[in-house]
Amino acid sequence: MFSDIGALEVVALVILAVLIWGPDKLPQLIQDVSGFIRKVRNFSESAKQDIRSELGPEFKDFEFEDLNPKTFLRKQLADNPDLKDLQELRSSFDLRKEIDEVADAVKGNVSGTAVAGSASGAAAAAGSATPDLLKKRDTSGSYDRPPFDADAT
Structure with a gap:
């Protein structure tokens, strides 16, 4: 579940938890959270068992996944x-x-x-007569820039 969390992130979370709840309330908070997670897991397992027992033997290979x-x-x-x-x-x-x-x-x-x-297709496409519009134009020599107009800018 937490396979993508590294050691630095865990240390940062611990420091943040100590700063928010303080070192005196943190152990009780951890116990409360772990108890809640345990109750949720027990509830989901009992619900799965109830569903399997209600479905009957023909659904014995049923997986909730x-x-x-x-x-x-x-x-x-x-x-x-x-x-x-x-x-x-x-x-x-x-x-x-x-x-x-x-x-x-x-x-x-x-x-x-x-x-x-x-x-060979790429070479043929590169040597074709149609210009490649995606390539940068050659600005050396044959291309003349328009005159600069200071009033237009």
Whole structure:
């Protein structure tokens, strides 16, 4: 539960707790909080046992973690052998190729589906006649700046 809290954060929390509640009230506060957590755990365990006893023997393999939609779907997809087609479809989907095609279309480059994403396709796109609008323009030499107008600024 607290696996991402480091030692420095724990020390900072302890110092903050001592400053807020003081060293004389802190042990009683810790006992009260731990007692409350213990009561909540006992209540949830007794509720789980009541639900299991009410459901009957046909739900003996019921796990409350399966009520989480992500866990339920992961379990159903992993255990079902009829979904091999879905796994094959997922493995055949190449997102990088799709992104390259969309990027080429945005840039104005025309490339075939077999060429997009390959190194030769990138070289062909770089050498095409259409200018790349995303690249910085060459300002040395041929480009003349407009005259400076002090009244306009």
